[in-house]
Amino acid sequence: MNSKSRVVSTVMRSTILALAWTMGPCTFAAAAPAAAAPPPPAAPAPAAAAPKADAATAAEEPPAPGTPVTDSAPAEFKTLDQEVQGMKKEVIDLNKDLFVLQEELLFPANTQVAVYVSMDVGAFFALDSVTLKIDNKEVKNYLYTAREAEALLKGGVQEIYLGNLKVGKHELVAFFTGKGPVERGYKRGATITFDKGVGAKYLELKITDRVSKHQPEFKIKDWD
Amino acid sequence: MSALLAAAALSAVPTLVGKPAPDFALRSMDGKNRRLSEFRGQVVLVNFWARWAGDSRQEMPALDRINTTYNRAGLVVLGVSVDEDWRRAREFADAMKVGYPILFDTTADIGRNYLLRKMPMTILVDRSGVVRYSSAGFKSGDELAYLDEIRELLRE
Numbered sequence: 001m002n003s004k005s006r007v008v009s010t011v012m013r014s015t016i017l018a019l020a021w022t023m024g025p026c027t028f029a030a031a032a033p034a035a036a037a038p039p040p041p042a043a044p045a046p047a048a049a050a051p052k053a054d055a056a057t058a059a060e061e062p063p064a065p066g067t068p069v070t071d072s073a074p075a076e077f078k079t080l081d082q083e084v085q086g087m088k089k090e091v092i093d094l095n096k097d098l099f100v101l102q103e104e105l106l107f108p109a110n111t112q113v114a115v116y117v118s119m120d121v122g123a124f125f126a127l128d129s130v131t132l133k134i135d136n137k138e139v140k141n142y143l144y145t146a147r148e149a150e151a152l153l154k155g156g157v158q159e160i161y162l163g164n165l166k167v168g169k170h171e172l173v174a175f176f177t178g179k180g181p182v183e184r185g186y187k188r189g190a191t192i193t194f195d196k197g198v199g200a201k202y203l204e205l206k207i208t209d210r211v212s213k214h215q216p217e218f219k220i221k222d223w224d
Numbered sequence: 225m226s227a228l229l230a231a232a233a234l235s236a237v238p239t240l241v242g243k244p245a246p247d248f249a250l251r252s253m254d255g256k257n258r259r260l261s262e263f264r265g266q267v268v269l270v271n272f273w274a275r276w277a278g279d280s281r282q283e284m285p286a287l288d289r290i291n292t293t294y295n296r297a298g299l300v301v302l303g304v305s306v307d308e309d310w311r312r313a314r315e316f317a318d319a320m321k322v323g324y325p326i327l328f329d330t331t332a333d334i335g336r337n338y339l340l341r342k343m344p345m346t347i348l349v350d351r352s353g354v355v356r357y358s359s360a361g362f363k364s365g366d367e368l369a370y371l372d373e374i375r376e377l378l379r380e
Binding site for chain 1: 249250251256257258259262
C-alpha cells in the first residue's frame with residue numbers, strides 16, 4: 001500500500017471512529033450485532049429457581065436490599081465497557097499510525113538526514129552547546145542543561161537534528177562549546193563531507209576523551 | 225458599544241493560556257543552562273523583563289518576595305531578560321539583587337514564542353506544563369493577583 005492510500009484509509013478510519021465516539025456508548029449497544037451479546041450467566045440466579053410467574057413478578061419489582069441484581073444490565077454494561085476499552089485501544093493504535101505516517105511524510109526516507117550526539121567518558125570536556133551547520137547554513141543550536149549532559153555521559157544518545165537533504169555531496173560542520181581541561185572555556189569544530197544517497201543518512205557526533213593528550217576529541221561518524 | 229468593542233479587542237489578543245508552554249533552554253546568570261521542561265511537576269512563574277521597561281524595576285522585588293515565600297512549596301520563578309545586550313541586563317539584574325535565576329534571551333526567539341506584547345510580562349505554567357495565566361505590564365497590586373493564581377496552582 002502506498003503512502004497516499006494509507007493516509008486515506010487512516011483518515012477514513014479516524015472519521016468513522018470519531019463519529020462512533022460522538023454517537024455515544026448507547027448507540028454502540030443498539031448497533032452491536034446479536035451475536036456479540038453476552039451469554040447468559042452460567043450460574044442460575046436465586047430467583048430463577050422460583051416458578052416462572054413468580055420470576056416475572058420479581059423482575060417487575062425492584063430488588064430487595066441485599067438481593068443480588070440478576071438481570072442482564074450489568075452484563076450489558078460489561079460489554080459496553082469492553083467495547084469502549086477496545087475503541088480506546090484502537091484510537092491509541094491509530095494515533096501511533098498517524099505519528100509514523102507524519103514522520104514518513106515530513107521526513108521521507110530517501111531525503112532523510114538524522115544527526116545524533118553521543119559522549120564517552122567526558123573527563124576532559126563538559127558539554128555546553130552544539131551548533132550544526134549543513135552546507136554553511138545553521139540548522140540547529142542546542143543548549144545542554146546539566147541533566148542532559150549527564151544523560152549523555154551515562155550512555156544516552158540524542159537525536160539532535162532530523163531534516164531533509166537532496167541526493168548529492170553535502171558538508172556538515174559541528175561546533176562544540178563547553179569547559180575543557182582545567183575548567184577552561186573550550187570551543188572546537190568537526191567537519192564531514194558526506195554523500196547523500198537514495199536512502200536515509202545517519203551521522204553521529206562523538207565526543208570522546210583522548211587520554212594520551214589529556215584532551216577531548218570530536219569526531220563525526222557516518223553510519224552507512 | 226465602546227465596551228463591546230473593547231471586549232472584542234481583548235478577545236482578539238492572542239494568548240497562550242490553556243496551551244502547552246513553549247519549551248526553551250537559556251543560559252542563566254550563574255552560568256548554568258536551564259530548560260523549562262525540566263521543571264515539569266512544579267509550578268513555574270516566567271517573568272519576561274527588560275531594562276528599558278520601568279515597571280520591571282517595581283515588579284522584580286515583588287517576585288523575589290513571592291519566590292522566597294513559595295519556593296519551598298514547589299514554585300519556581302524564572303526571570304527572562306529580553307535585552308539584546310546581556311552584559312547590561314546582567315548589571316541591571318545584579319543591582320536588583322533577586323534570588324531567583326535570571327536567564328538571557330538575547331535573540332528574542334523565546335519572547336516571540338510567548339507572544340510578548342507589553343513588558344514586563346508574567347506567565348504561570350502549571351505542574352503539567354500548560355500556561356494557566358498571563359499578565360502583560362505591571363502595576364502595584366498585580367502581585368496579589370499572581371499570588372491568588374499561584375496558591376490555586378500549588379494546591380492542584
